[in-house]
Amino acid sequence: MSWFVYALLSAVFAALTAILAKIGIKNVDSNLATAVRTVVILFFAWGIVFWQGTAQKLSSISQYSLWFLVLSGITTGLSWLFYFRALQLGKASQVAPIDKLSLIITIVLAAVILKEKVSFGILLGGLFMAIGAILISLS
Numbered sequence: 001m002s003w004f005v006y007a008l009l010s011a012v013f014a015a016l017t018a019i020l021a022k023i024g025i026k027n028v029d030s031n032l033a034t035a036v037r038t039v040v041i042l043f044f045a046w047g048i049v050f051w052q053g054t055a056q057k058l059s060s061i062s063q064y065s066l067w068f069l070v071l072s073g074i075t076t077g078l079s080w081l082f083y084f085r086a087l088q089l090g091k092a093s094q095v096a097p098i099d100k101l102s103l104i105i106t107i108v109l110a111a112v113i114l115k116e117k118v119s120f121g122i123l124l125g126g127l128f129m130a131i132g133a134i135l136i137s138l139s
Contacts, residue, residue, distance in 0.1 A: 015096070021084060022092040030084040037080070097133035104130050 086095045110116040
């Protein structure tokens with residue numbers, strides 16, 4: 001499968017995540033809900049790793065990569081904590097578009113940190129997505 005198919009599947013499951021989480025956090029502390037979700041993901045992800053037989057490659061991860069994977073895990077956890085709290089306080093149809101403003105932040109960070117080229121099309125598309133996300137969340 002191409003990166004596009006995986007990205008599209010990611011979007012579908014992210015959308016389902018918002019809906020299922022909104023239903024699941026009713027009368028549940030958002031941090032506790034995030035912790036429950038995280039345990040499920042932990043078992044699910046490690047289950048796949050063991051099923052694929054790639055667990056033995058853990059020792060081959062460099063310290064450099066491991067450091068950035070740990071940092072990525074911390075930022076993911078923070079993102080989930082804030083996301084679940086936002087879902088608890090707001091409507092899923094308003095929270096999800098604002099959460100997707102991460103696309104704009106990713107474009108900026110990719111250009112600054114990773115030195116990725118930002119074309120006019122990317123800038124224009126990002127601007128339209130940002131405007132759309134804000135309009136949807138304010139409606």
